Amino acid sequence: MLRLAILASGSGSNLQAILDASKEGLLNNLVPVLCVADRPCRALERAADRGLKTVLLDRKKIGTKLPEALDCQLSEQKIDIVALAGWLSIINGKITRKWTGRMVNIHPSLLPEYGGKGMYGEHVHKAVLDAGENQSGCTVHFVTDSIDGGKILGQSRVNVLKNDTTESLAARILIEEHRLYPKILADLAVDIRAYHG
Numbered sequence: 001m002l003r004l005a006i007l008a009s010g011s012g013s014n015l016q017a018i019l020d021a022s023k024e025g026l027l028n029n030l031v032p033v034l035c036v037a038d039r040p041c042r043a044l045e046r047a048a049d050r051g052l053k054t055v056l057l058d059r060k061k062i063g064t065k066l067p068e069a070l071d072c073q074l075s076e077q078k079i080d081i082v083a084l085a086g087w088l089s090i091i092n093g094k095i096t097r098k099w100t101g102r103m104v105n106i107h108p109s110l111l112p113e114y115g116g117k118g119m120y121g122e123h124v125h126k127a128v129l130d131a132g133e134n135q136s137g138c139t140v141h142f143v144t145d146s147i148d149g150g151k152i153l154g155q156s157r158v159n160v161l162k163n164d165t166t167e168s169l170a171a172r173i174l175i176e177e178h179r180l181y182p183k184i185l186a187d188l189a190v191d192i193r194a195y196h197g
């Protein structure tokens with residue numbers, strides 16, 4: 001069994017999709033055990049409802065100590081894989097290096113397009129619509145020092161429709177995120193088990 005931590009800052013719909021997949025036995029040897037949030041949010045409540053350990057590391061209160069506090073929680077809970085699911089704080093290089101190949105993120109665009117600093121939430125979808133793209137989607141990738149720049153593990157595409165707004169596009173992509181993320185995590189758990197024994 002491999003222990004999964006989910007890091008979130010928002011509504012937690014991806015967290016919910018991962019927990020649902022776990023309940024249905026679709027995550028192979030991966031078990032969600034911990035949710036860390038950097039602000040009070042719905043994701044924490046959803047995690048608590050499912051019996052996960054929940055930790056609030058309020059960025060407004062602990063500021064620059066957040067990375068260290070996060071590192072402590074991940075070690076204490078003997079975490080094997082970390083999934084960022086709408087986590088909005090920057091993860092510093094010390095942590096990304098320690099978790100190389102075991103920390104993943106989901107981003108609501110077809111990376112490498114529309115990623116990087118400032119590209120989060122509706123900013124992503126607005127940029128896609130402004131550019132007149134006819135496709136967008138979501139990407140699961142390894143977390144590295146470079147924002148949204150790590151190796152891509154999987155993508156799903158959606159068509160951009162003529163009357164799409166940032167909200168309608170975001171909602172359609174979110175449905176794909178909920179399908180893609182648990183699947184990639186399940187595959188990663190098998191790969192990591194095979195590699196590390």
Ligand code: GRF
Nearest residue numbers: 010011012013014086106108
């Ligand atoms: C998702 O669109 C994800 O791609 C992005 O943040 C959003 C999180 O949504 N990184 P939720 O909190 O999982 O509902």
